[in-house]
Amino acid sequence: MSEVVLASCSDGQGILATDLRTGALVSTFEDVAAQPAAYGQIGEGSSYIYAVQSAKAIWQAWAWGDKKPTYRASLPEKTTAMAFSPEATLCFAGSVAGTIMVWQMGTGCLLRSWPAHFREVTQLLVSSDGSFLVSASADANVHVYNIADIFVHSTPKPFQSWSGHSLPVTALALLPGRGLQQIVASASLDRSLRLWDLGSGQALSTRSLSSPINSIAAGPTGSDILCACKNGELRIVDISACNKESESSLLLGHSGSVLSCAISSDGSQAVSCSEADKVRIWDVRTHQCISQAHTTRNVRINAVQIMRRWVSPQPLPAFKPFQRLLTKPEEVKPVPLGVTGRELALQEALAEETSEASGTAALAEADLGDGENESLQQRLARVEEERARWAKVAADLYGMIVQGGISLPAAKAPATAVEAPAPPSASEKGPNGSAAASSSSSGHRKIEENEGEEESPERKRARPDDATQPSSTPAVAKAKAKAAIAKQKPRGSTPSDAAAAATGAAAVSITTAAAAVASSASAAPAAADSDEEDEDEAEVAPTASSKTQKKSKVDASKKASAKAEKKKGKKKKLTKA
Numbered sequence: 001m002s003e004v005v006l007a008s009c010s011d012g013q014g015i016l017a018t019d020l021r022t023g024a025l026v027s028t029f030e031d032v033a034a035q036p037a038a039y040g041q042i043g044e045g046s047s048y049i050y051a052v053q054s055a056k057a058i059w060q061a062w063a064w065g066d067k068k069p070t071y072r073a074s075l076p077e078k079t080t081a082m083a084f085s086p087e088a089t090l091c092f093a094g095s096v097a098g099t100i101m102v103w104q105m106g107t108g109c110l111l112r113s114w115p116a117h118f119r120e121v122t123q124l125l126v127s128s129d130g131s132f133l134v135s136a137s138a139d140a141n142v143h144v145y146n147i148a149d150i151f152v153h154s155t156p157k158p159f160q161s162w163s164g165h166s167l168p169v170t171a172l173a174l175l176p177g178r179g180l181q182q183i184v185a186s187a188s189l190d191r192s193l194r195l196w197d198l199g200s201g202q203a204l205s206t207r208s209l210s211s212p213i214n215s216i217a218a219g220p221t222g223s224d225i226l227c228a229c230k231n232g233e234l235r236i237v238d239i240s241a242c243n244k245e246s247e248s249s250l251l252l253g254h255s256g257s258v259l260s261c262a263i264s265s266d267g268s269q270a271v272s273c274s275e276a277d278k279v280r281i282w283d284v285r286t287h288q289c290i291s292q293a294h295t296t297r298n299v300r301i302n303a304v305q306i307m308r309r310w311v312s313p314q315p316l317p318a319f320k321p322f323q324r325l326l327t328k329p330e331e332v333k334p335v336p337l338g339v340t341g342r343e344l345a346l347q348e349a350l351a352e353e354t355s356e357a358s359g360t361a362a363l364a365e366a367d368l369g370d371g372e373n374e375s376l377q378q379r380l381a382r383v384e385e386e387r388a389r390w391a392k393v394a395a396d397l398y399g400m401i402v403q404g405g406i407s408l409p410a411a412k413a414p415a416t417a418v419e420a421p422a423p424p425s426a427s428e429k430g431p432n433g434s435a436a437a438s439s440s441s442s443g444h445r446k447i448e449e450n451e452g453e454e455e456s457p458e459r460k461r462a463r464p465d466d467a468t469q470p471s472s473t474p475a476v477a478k479a480k481a482k483a484a485i486a487k488q489k490p491r492g493s494t495p496s497d498a499a500a501a502a503t504g505a506a507a508v509s510i511t512t513a514a515a516a517v518a519s520s521a522s523a524a525p526a527a528a529d530s531d532e533e534d535e536d537e538a539e540v541a542p543t544a545s546s547k548t549q550k551k552s553k554v555d556a557s558k559k560a561s562a563k564a565e566k567k568k569g570k571k572k573k574l575t576k577a
Contacts, residue, residue: 002309003264005271006041006049007279007294008034010302014067015039015051016294020269020306023281023291029062031069036260036303037081037123043088044128045310052079052093059093061319064309071319076101076113083124083133085147091322092133094121100135102150108320109327114155116143123172127182132159132198134184138168142186144198151329160201166190171215175222185225185239187213193227193237207237209248215260215303219267219284226270228258234272236284251282253289260303273304 003020014030029049032039038052038059047064057078060069081094084105091103098117103110117137125134126147133145142165143158150156165188175183180199187193189212195204211231218225223240227233234251256276263270263284270282278301279293294301 001311004307004309005262005279005281005293006039006305006307007273007301008036008039008051008303008305009299010034010036010054011300013297013299015049016297016299016301017307018279018293020264020271020281023293025293027065028067029069030067032060034303035080035082038079038093039082039303040305041307043084044086045308046088047309049307050082050084052082059322073108073319073321075322076110076324081121081124081135083126085126086128086130090147092124092126094124094135094137096120098137098139100124100133103322104332106320107332108322109332110323110325111327111329111332112150112154112156113326116158117141119168122168122170125172125174127174129178131179132182134172134174136169136172136186140165140167140169140188140190142169142172142184142196144184160196160198162186162194162196162201162203164194164203164206165192167212170213173216173218173225175218176220177222183222185216185218187216187227189213193225195239205239207239209233209235209237214258217261217263217270219263220265221267224267226261226263228261228272230257232256232258232274234258234261234270234282236287249287251287251289253277253280253282259301260305262304262306264306265308271304271306273301275300275302279304 004026005018005020007016007018009016010033012033014028014032015034016025017027017029018024019026029051032051033054034051035054039050042048042050042061049062049064050059052059052075057075059073059075059079059082061071062068063070075093077095077097077099079093079095083092084090085092089105090111091105093101093103094116095101098115098119098121099113100116100121101110102112116135117139119138121135121137123136126132127134131147133147133150135143135145137143140163142162144160145156146159149159165186167188167190169186169188171187173185175185175195177183177198182198183204184196184198185193186196191209191212193207193209193213193216195206196202197204209227209229211229211233213227213229215228216225223238225237225239227235227237229235232254234254236249236251238248251270251272254272254274254277256274258272258274261270261272268284269290270284271279272282273279277292278295278297278299280289281291281293282288283290
């Protein structure tokens, strides 16, 4: 950043730009005789210069380095003061009649116009945070407007209004501060310098000088105010002890009335001008003049300012002609910001309250570029693709499980089907085989009750095939009965005892055979005919629907039961015979 002195010429020779450190001429902006309070830099950090013609209702703008204006527009009336918001989106102008007008730069719409003063507006100031507008007038009044309230009412009312001066107010200055914690300094032709509290509206102090004051400038610390007086004095007033009388410092050297003054951003240097000896640059610490500018030029300089010139200036939105008819703020189209303005001020405020390593500062500085956005989108696409792939794998596995007939784990349910008990052994049979018969008939009844219910595959695999059981055929039952009789026969028995035992064994074998036939017919009807069993099992093969499986199994059980009943009748006939 470098600082440049802008000197306005009242004789129509334009604006002269001089380097503050070296005093060398940097640039010239031609074709203008500027108003002392209506020229300067557009916004904060831009590279555009503006000026209002002192004799015409015209304002012009120059890009840095261009001698001729790049933009020119007419104004509704002759303008004596102009200021811009920090982000250069709003333009405020004060007229000879005391009217204040507000335009939007991006559209040229006239948003507000109201009679703020009774006489001409001498100066306009916008606070560094863009919250307040301060106006001074020849009617000796100073008004402060909340910029947000300006667009609420058609005729805005001042937030604060001060009328302590007795003659026209010639200059304003805002001491360093934020929000309502700011102090406004005003100077007048009544030779007084007054300080006002912006928040409370109270007058803080008043200093009287020996001559009317033409211009003032506040230092960066807020403790010193530079005053340009009509009697040729350039005075530094110490306001750190406002209620006490303190001597002020004089910067001697001007031979005529000092018209304007300014202080550098670090407070080490000051600039002033007069019609007689042009521009002087001062060292504030030693109170000595270190250089003079434009002494060889035949020019009449009426005002000076110090402009901050950045290495990478912010661009501005396209200039639009200023309209003369009012436009409602709600009907104005939105336009992009040209410079950072209040956003930059907010980040600076956060930086003061937080460290560089804090999360707040990291969030404030976070800015994803196009490349990082594309990287995030690619990663998201890959994650979605991987998710879809695994979902397809899961669906394929489920389909294979269903087609293969593999049962999935399910919640355990109470058993409803009771398995038919096996026929009792020979040792458990009574003398007449009643135990075996009752057990067989009980098992037969339980199986018939649960005939329609589906048996789980695990139980089917665990239960051996009834057709292969040794006790399921009459021949095997007879052999077991004979073996049991042989074991029970004592060695020393008589032939009559043997005959009785043989008769009992025959009866037991006949009863056991009948029970085995009944148990085999009821528990496993498919064992009688292996070919028919294969056909029935093929008919009851698992299908895609569980309901169809149940129905097929019930039909097969009914057919098997009918065949078993037929065979049972045949066996009974044989037993009687």
